[in-house]
Amino acid sequence: MSDQSFRFSHAITRRPGASITAGLRAVDTGAPDLALMLRHHQDYIAALRETGATVVELDPLEAFPDSVFVEDTALCLPEGAIVMRPGAPSRLGEAAEMAPQLRRLYSEVVQVETGFIEGGDILVTEREILVGSSARTNAEGIAELVRLTAPWGRTVREVATPPGVLHFKTDCSLLDAETILATRRLDASGCFAGYRVIHVAEGEEAAANSIRFNDLVLTPAGFPRTAEALDKAGYDLRQIGNSECAKLDGGMSCLSLRFTPQ
Template identity: 80%
Template sequence: MSDRSFRFTHAITRAPAPSIVDGLRAVDTGTPDLAVMQAHHADYIATLRETGATVVELPALPAYPDSVFVEDTALCLPEGAVVMRPGAPSRLGEAAEMAPTLRALYGEVVAIESGHVEGGDILTTEREILVGRSARTDADGVAELARLTARWGYAVREVETPPGVLHFKTDCSLLDAETILTTERLAASGCFDGYKVIHTAEGEEACANTIRFNDLVLMPAGFPKTAERLAAAGYDIRQIGNSECAKLDGGMSCLSLRFTPRG
């Protein structure tokens, strides 16, 4: 079994802009504090670097309040990158801004040109690419993604994001080649049949979005019962402050593009 879905040499991040206070949010739970977000972001980057990865830090884009959430702009695979077409109109320009950075790192970069897909709806495992239909990702976008990634030998499986959940990965994340952290409401759909699953603790559904990055699992701070479950399962956990990104429906995976380019 390979481990290309969670072992990486590179990550791309983007500094939060002062305009983050105008970022999109499903429910208004308060205005993000930029200084606190910057401190959390620095901790996040330091943790990625702790694994030996090269972290590309891109400058803030004040014209795009949500641009700190770089994951939505692209899907990065070893063979190449796919530039996304975000379903939120205010975020369309973010993908174009990311494309030059990807072209500098990859030999092949392609782009979604019909429908809409956001990276937060994509979970890449060792055996397949799961894509959740959501308010931001539609059938045409999923079909286009399947067509583009087929050249590299990937199988795309369309799944459903639970009602009221922004992105598929709001409710799940990859822990290793066979294991997925998921909320019970998402797992109940059967989309992870054939995988091992660890459920978030009751009342801690908001920590389902973690990332496995090399030997570490980065999870948002403040979810002790789920942290205990992950530690008991043998994972090396790093808890990162996420209070401000959470106000904009952002989590651990949203803040980086993670990959090992083959050239």
């Protein structure tokens, strides 16, 4: 069985800048501590490199406080990269900054021109691309994704993001070709029919935003019951501090673009 949805040769990250304290957030729980965030960010990069992947570290973009969350700027598939059109107006320029980086690594880079869509709403599995409609991703943006991925033979399926949840992947992540980690509230929608689902522990919903990267599962620290369930299921875990990114609604998937360019 193919495993291109979780085995990668490359990742792109961007160091957070001092302007991160002005980042977007649904609820203000205090300004993030930049020094601590940088330490967590280096732990994250070290875990990616541990798998043998090439990790590109981009410099901070002070003009864009949320630019550490690079996943929202693009969708990277083996066939090519798609530059997104973020739904938050203050983040539109981040995608334009990412495009030249992708062109250095990909022979084909295309761009969403209408509507809005962010990478945090897109979950790629071996059989399909799931896209959650949300406050940041609308029907027009999803239609653009369908159009752009059709030449690559990709199937796109629109699903609903739970009310009050920022991104679809806030509540789920891919663990392997057949298994998804998800909150009960998201799984209750039936969007994962046909997959094996492992639920995060009650009260540990933030742990749903983890990533499978080669042989590791990177999960945010501080969610012991979910970590125990993943360990029992046979996954090799790396628990990474995420307290500061969480203040800006960010998680493990948000911090990198993960891909194997052809």
